[in-house]
Each structure stands twice: as structure tokens, then as C-alpha cells.
Amino acid sequence: MSAALSIARVSILRAVRRPSSWWLSALAFLPAALGGWLGATGYDALSVPAPLLVYVAAPLLVVPWVAGVLGEAFERRTVIYWFVRPMARPTALLGEWLGAAAAVGTVLLLGGAMLAVANALTGNAAISSLARLPLAMLAEAVALAGFSVGVATLAPKHPVSVAIGALAVTEVALPSLWGPLQVVSLSRQVLILAGVDASPLLHSLVGEAPSSSVGIALLVMALFVAIPLGLAVRTVIDRDL
Amino acid sequence: MSAVLEFVGVSKWYGAVLGLRDVSLQINPGITGLLGPNGAGKSTLLKCMTGEVQPSRGEVRMFGRRVPAPEVFRKLGYAPEIEVFFEELTGREFVAHLAEISGFGRDEADRRAAAVLQRVGLESAMNRRVSTYSKGMRQRTKLAQAILHEPEVVLLDEPMTGLDPLGRAQMVALIQSIGAEGRTVIVSSHILDEVEVMTREIVVLYQGQLLAQGDLHAIRGLIDRHPHHLALRTPKPRELAAALANEAFVVALRFDGDDKLMVETRDPDRCYSAVPRIAKELGLPLLSLTSPDDNLGAVFRYLTMGARGGAA
Numbered sequence: 112m113s114a115a116l117s118i119a120r121v122s123i124l125r126a127v128r129r130p131s132s133w134w135l136s137a138l139a140f141l142p143a144a145l146g147g148w149l150g151a152t153g154y155d156a157l158s159v160p161a162p163l164l165v166y167v168a169a170p171l172l173v174v175p176w177v178a179g180v181l182g183e184a185f186e187r188r189t190v191i192y193w194f195v196r197p198m199a200r201p202t203a204l205l206g207e208w209l210g211a212a213a214a215v216g217t218v219l220l221l222g223g224a225m226l227a228v229a230n231a232l233t234g235n236a237a238i239s240s241l242a243r244l245p246l247a248m249l250a251e252a253v254a255l256a257g258f259s260v261g262v263a264t265l266a267p268k269h270p271v272s273v274a275i276g277a278l279a280v281t282e283v284a285l286p287s288l289w290g291p292l293q294v295v296s297l298s299r300q301v302l303i304l305a306g307v308d309a310s311p312l313l314h315s316l317v318g319e320a321p322s323s324s325v326g327i328a329l330l331v332m333a334l335f336v337a338i339p340l341g342l343a344v345r346t347v348i349d350r351d352l
Numbered sequence: 353m354s355a356v357l358e359f360v361g362v363s364k365w366y367g368a369v370l371g372l373r374d375v376s377l378q379i380n381p382g383i384t385g386l387l388g389p390n391g392a393g394k395s396t397l398l399k400c401m402t403g404e405v406q407p408s409r410g411e412v413r414m415f416g417r418r419v420p421a422p423e424v425f426r427k428l429g430y431a432p433e434i435e436v437f438f439e440e441l442t443g444r445e446f447v448a449h450l451a452e453i454s455g456f457g458r459d460e461a462d463r464r465a466a467a468v469l470q471r472v473g474l475e476s477a478m479n480r481r482v483s484t485y486s487k488g489m490r491q492r493t494k495l496a497q498a499i500l501h502e503p504e505v506v507l508l509d510e511p512m513t514g515l516d517p518l519g520r521a522q523m524v525a526l527i528q529s530i531g532a533e534g535r536t537v538i539v540s541s542h543i544l545d546e547v548e549v550m551t552r553e554i555v556v557l558y559q560g561q562l563l564a565q566g567d568l569h570a571i572r573g574l575i576d577r578h579p580h581h582l583a584l585r586t587p588k589p590r591e592l593a594a595a596l597a598n599e600a601f602v603v604a605l606r607f608d609g610d611d612k613l614m615v616e617t618r619d620p621d622r623c624y625s626a627v628p629r630i631a632k633e634l635g636l637p638l639l640s641l642t643s644p645d646d647n648l649g650a651v652f653r654y655l656t657m658g659a660r661g662g663a664a
Contacts, residue, residue, distance in 0.1 A: 117452040128440040187436050195402045196453040197425040351405040
């Protein structure tokens with residue numbers, strides 16, 4: 112476990128020192144700025160900015176941050192420095208996941224908190240959204256980070272495009288095909304956790320959502336991480352580098 | 353007593369491309385040079401030792417245990433041929449991080465990182481980010497991370513690449529000092545002179561095949577179908593040549609300048625003993641008797657010529 116924690120700590124340190132991390136982090140705060148402006152002009156501060164944060168900003172932040180960097184580590188073979196040490200190879204994936212989840216989780220937690228505050232200040236907030244939205248964003252960050260680690264391990268040559276393509280399928284293509292398939296959408300589950308109704312704009316894009324519970328949302332999120340990460344663990348044990 | 357490292361019938365294919373073909377060899381403590389031209393299979397051989405790639409057939413054992421295994425990695429240090437690190441870290445952070453993964457606590461890891469970076473001559477640069485390092489500094493950093501946990505086996509893949517002459521000399525001294533500590537050091541290179549100054553124990557690979565293994569002179573003994581060369585210096589080389597032409601062990605004679613005679617022989621031992629005797633009988637002073645073959649370059653040329661000829 113100490114090896115995983117060391118990898119996580121170094122992952123955070125490297126992210127902090129990469130200029131791209133700071134640029135990507137700005138994505139998390141744009142919806143809050145939009146929410147503040149909409150609220151100040153008399154519109155609902157959440158209905159558009161929250162889906163924007165969940166569906167667009169979070170994946171665009173997390174996928175390049177996590178999948179891009181880990182994919183590059185496989186492609187440039189810097190992972191070999193870890194893999195010739197006395198630890199199981201999946202420990203490296205765990206460490207990368209922990210570090211990435213902590214880093215992007217902090218950013219998205221803050222982004223969600225700022226949007227919740229903007230919503231509260233403009234008088235439209237249910238008090239519960241002050242806590243639920245940031246926590247839901249944290250959960251999305253953890254899930255997306257695990258998903259990205261899995262995809263980067265499975266497809267290290269083009270991790271970002273593969274991850275974005277997979278998300279396009281689960282978040283847009285399948286739900287727009289048939290309403291009940293919204294259950295496969297991570298973003299949909301995050302909105303349920305956040306207690307935010309999808310906006311009419313979102314409904315027009317992906318259709319009406321069936322009712323769902325927090326329990327199901329958490330289960331779906333767990334599967335969203337477990338499937339790619341599980342495949343990645345199997346792959347990384349046997350794969351030639 | 354079993355060898356430190358053992359390859360048993362190891363073959364490796366990358367799709368249709370052959371990486372290694374039925375390689376069986378044993379490596380014992382000390383410095384061993386792994387020689388071969390680019391694409392000979394040196395890196396594949398090292399990667400099989402680290403578990404980076406799995407053999408398609410056969411197995412690799414280290415201390416009697418099949419590779420890869422966590423217990424093996426405690427005793428193994430590896431400097432790969434790649435020149436990239438986690439570029440955002442300083443040299444000290446990078447090495448300390450790998451020390452932590454090797455099982456040391458944070459304080460001990462940092463102490464070891466500082467000590468080993470000092471040993472490889474990076475004390476003044478260890479707190480700079482590795483993204484600012486030159487090629488030579490990167491080679492030293494790779495060596496540092498390979499030896500930080502005092503492994504019994506150290507694998508160095510092309511450690512001289514990108515070094516200037518002074519850097520090469522310093523790297524050779526470092527590698528020799530590691531070998532002198534009783535460790536098993538395997539150094540791959542495609543430049544023969546580099547290895548020659550470090551060790552006479554060599555493994556020669558060519559097109560994925562093990563061409564030869566052992567002491568440089570022992571390997572020379574194996575290549576009896578190739579003539580050996582001797583260079584003689586005498587004031588009257590034509591008189592000496594006339595006498596040598598009657599000897600059965602002489603294959604060819606060639607003049608090189610006014611006082612130099614090149615002799616090709618299939619029996620160098622007889623030639624070495626006979627030439628001074630014949631020169632004495634003729635009353636000719638023998639100014640020098642040397643063998644230009646006595647370096648890895650010549651041996652490697654012979655061996656690879658043999659492989660090409662065999663394949664043709």
C-alpha cells in the first residue's frame with residue numbers, strides 16, 4: 112500500500128507542476144461563472160451550468176489529465192521504473208487512480224462548490240444542493256479517474272480519443288437511442304446524486320430520464336469504474352511493455 | 353552452485369519478427385558485456401530478465417527463481433535504454449520515489465537518493481528538475497535509480513549512449529566499481545571498445561541468436577575456421593616471409609609498408625612460437641610481434657561474418 116501511496120503522491124506533485132493541469136482546471140470553474148451570471152440576470156443558475164459541468168467540463172478536465180498522462184507513461188515506457196520494483200503491477204494503477212482522483216476530485220469539488228454557492232447567492236438554491244453538488248462532483252471525479260486509468264492501460268496509444276469516444280457512447284449515443292439506456296450514463300447518475308433536474312436542453316439531447324435512486328446511481332458509477340479498471344488489471348499483469 | 357542468471361531455451365517473437373531464437377546461457381557474478389549490433393536482441397534479452405517482456409518459449413531464472421517475481425525485483429536494478437523520466441520531478445525526488453517503491457521509508461528513501469546521486473556525480477544537480485538534465489546526467493540518474501537499493505544484479509542497457517569521452521570514462525569507472533562490489537553487472541552495448549575496457553567476459557548476440565559467450569580469448573579459440581592475424585615488424589620482411597611461406601600453419605602473407613608483415617594463420621599458438629625461432633635462425637631482428645585481433649572488434653567481426661555466412 113505504501114508503494115501505491117507514493118505513486119499517488121508523486122502523481123499529484125507532477126500534476127501540480129504541469130501547466131496543462133492549471134489550464135484544464137479552469138474548465139471546472141467556467142460553469143460556476145456561467146451560473147453566477149445567469150442567476151444574477153434572473154435565470155435558473157443550475158439547470159444549464161450543472162449539466163455543463165457534469166457532462167462537458169468534468170470529462171474534458173479528467174480524461175486528458177489522467178488518461179493522457181498515464182497513456183504517455185505506457186507509450187514512453189516510463190512505467191518500467193515502477194514495474195521492476197518489488198510490487199505487483201496493478202499497484203501502479205491503484206496509485207495513479209488514487210493520485211488522480213485526489214487531484215481532479217479537489218478541482219471538481221471546488222468547481223461544484225462554487226456553482227452551488229453561485230446558485231445559493233442568487234436565491235434559487237435548495238440548501239441541500241450546497242453539499243450535494245460538490246460531493247456529486249467529487250464522486251464523478253473519482254469515477255472518471257478510475258475509468259481513465261483503465262482506458263489508458265488498455266489503449267495507451269490513443270487513450271484520450273478512446274476515452275472520449277467511449278464517453279460519447281455511454282453519455283450521449285446510447286441514452287438518445289432509448290430512454291432507459293440513460294442508466295448507463297455516468298453523468299446522469301452524477302446529476303441524480305447532486306439532486307439536480309436535467310434541463311430541457313439536456314432532455315432534448317438525450318431524452319427523458321427514467322426515475323432512478325441514489326443507490327442505483329452509486330452502483331452504476333461503481334460499474335463504470337470496475338469494468339475498465341478490472342480489464343486493465345488483467346492486462347497489465349501479463350502484457351509486454 | 354547455480355548461476356545468478358540463467359536462460360533456458362528462450363525465444364521471443366514480436367508477431368512475425370524474431371527477437372530471440374533459442375537462447376540458453378548462464379551468467380555469473382562480475383561484469384558481463386552484452387554485445388551485438390543494433391537489432392541483435394540485446395534489449396529483448398534484458399527485457400526478458402526484467403519481466404518487461406515474456407518469452408514466447410523457454411524461461412529465465414534469476415537466483416533459481418523464474419522471472420518475473422517480486423522477490424527477484426528486490427535483488428535487481430535496471431537502467432533501461434529510454435531517456436525519459438517523470439520530467440516534472442527533481443532528480444532527487446525521482447530517485448527517492450523509486451526508493452520508496454523499493455520498500456524504504458520516506459526519510460531513508462530520501463537519504464539513499466541523495467547518497468546514490470552523489471556517488472554518480474550529480475550532487476550539484478540533484479535538486480534540479482530532470483527536464484533540465486543533459487543526456488549524460490540522465491544516464492547517471494538511470495544508473496543511480498538502478499543501484500539505490502544495492503541490488504545483487506544490475507542490468508544496464510546502453511549506458512554509454514550520448515556520453516562524451518570524459519563522461520564515458522566516468523561511467524566506466526562507476527560500472528567497474530559496482531562490479532568490484534561483487535555484484536553481477538550486465539552491460540549492453542553495440543560499441544565494442546566500450547565493453548572491452550570494462551570486462552573480458554562477453555555474450556555476443558546477432559540476429560536474435562547467441563553467437564558466443566565466455567572470455568574474449570576463449571571465444572577467439574572457438575573461431576578456428578577464421579584465420580587469425582599477426583603483425584610482425586622486421587627490417588627485412590620479405591626474407592622472413594619467404595621462410596614462413598613453407599610453414600603449414602601460415603594461410604596468407606601480406607606486406608604492409610617497408611618493415612611490416614601481416615601473417616594469417618589458423619594456428620596462432622604455433623605461429624607465436626615459430627616466428628621468433630625462424631627469425632632468429634635467419635638472423636633477422638624481430639622488432640615487434642602483435643595481434644591486431646586481440647580486441648573485441650576483431651572477434652565480433654569474425655563471429656558476425658560466421659553467422660552471415662552460415663545463414664547464406
